[in-house]
Amino acid sequence: MDVKRLEIKNNIQKEEDRNLSFRVFDLSSKHLENYLQPHKKDHFCIIIVETGKIDIHIEDKIHLLKSGKISIIFPDQVHFVSNLSDDLNGKIILFEEVLFCSDILKNELSVYNVNLATHLNCTVLSNPEFEKSLPLIKDIQDIYNAPSLVKKEQARFYIKVFLLGLIEIIHGQHPVLQHDTHDANQNTYIGFKKLLNQEYKSERTVQYYASKLLITPKKLNEITKKHCGETAINAIHNRILSEIKRQLLFSDLSHKEIAFDLGFSSPSALNKFVKAKLKETPTELQNELAQIYTA
Structure with a gap:
């Protein structure tokens, strides 16, 4: 099977995208056209489902995403989507690996990187946790729609804050990730x-x-x-x-x-x-x- 590799630099929806390290789209059939066949990316992908349901296949596992669930797909993980419900609504955030992974996961939080991708492929949030994340996602999308030099830097921090929040959630859900330097x-x-x-x-x-x-x-x-x-x-x-x-x-x-x-x-x-x-x-x-x- 020839698995296509999608590059974020080729995902150009507007001229400003050429100078951005991230993209934000509404979760719709239009933006999922390239997701229907197995493929991989050179960047991270966050799928946030607000309403409706969707199946996401990542490697050899299938995750049902619905309201309150968030999926993070890591670079080079083979994946595709199926079974989109008619009322599907949410957001897709794409961002380059250097934006987050290289300076946090590979350094300060490297100890979290054991099984982290597996847990982040499908994270279940409580209603309060999910509702708390939505304004931050909206802020990221607002910056994407009207970027400036300063706002682009803000978006970098917002994405990191969002991801660190998810890591803290799974840190509590999965004791194996709780790191004690004295253990x-x-x-x-x-x-x-x-x-x-x-x-x-x-x-x-x-x-x-x-x-x-x-x-x-x-x-x-x-x-x-x-x-x-x-x-x-x-x-x-x-x-x-x-x-x-x-x-x-x-x-x-x-x-x-x-x-x-x-x-x-x-x-x-x-x-x-x-x-x-x-x-x-x-x-x-x-x-x-x-x-x-x-x-």
Whole structure:
């Protein structure tokens, strides 16, 4: 499957957009035309639903968005929308990665970046929290409609305030994100997740990650069970499995190419791994995923 990559610089609705690092649109069929087929972006996308419903498919998960739910799609996450209700209303905010991610998530809040995308893909807000967010969204849209040099800087801060508010909400909803610099076990878990994302293609033993973290495999298992409810080896296997699903669904690579890209010794080794985990072959999994995304 050839997945189109949309660039924010090409999304020009008015001349001022060429000098803006963000866009704000009403959530309507017109602005969702490019969202109906699987694609990815070089920027962040926020979808806020005020009324109505919409299904958003992100990677191999489907989220039902309705009033009180907000979805943030990260750069290069493959996604599309479906099942738009007739009364759908809300906002879409697009913004460049450098506007937020590079100077906050990658620095001051880097410890929050463990599983953060998964939680922000669909965030449920209480009615007071949701109502509190709407004026800020309106301020961002007002600046987009009539930008000036000073107002553009205001919009940058408004978007950051909005996102930091969401992070604080999920920080309370998901204890794994609550970071205590004095909690050595939590620091270790964060280190494990970061290391796993870097090394999963070539390193898949608990012993490797435990040695890198200067702890025993038994201790690493205790930590992962506490923070994510699974053993270290299951966390490793699930990370590999997630990438297998992504490549089967969204890449044009053959099963042989996927096997070697992910560090398997042969296509049969890939087949054996998927069969053991999901009780189906890579071909069956690929067909199953294709049905979900083309239904």
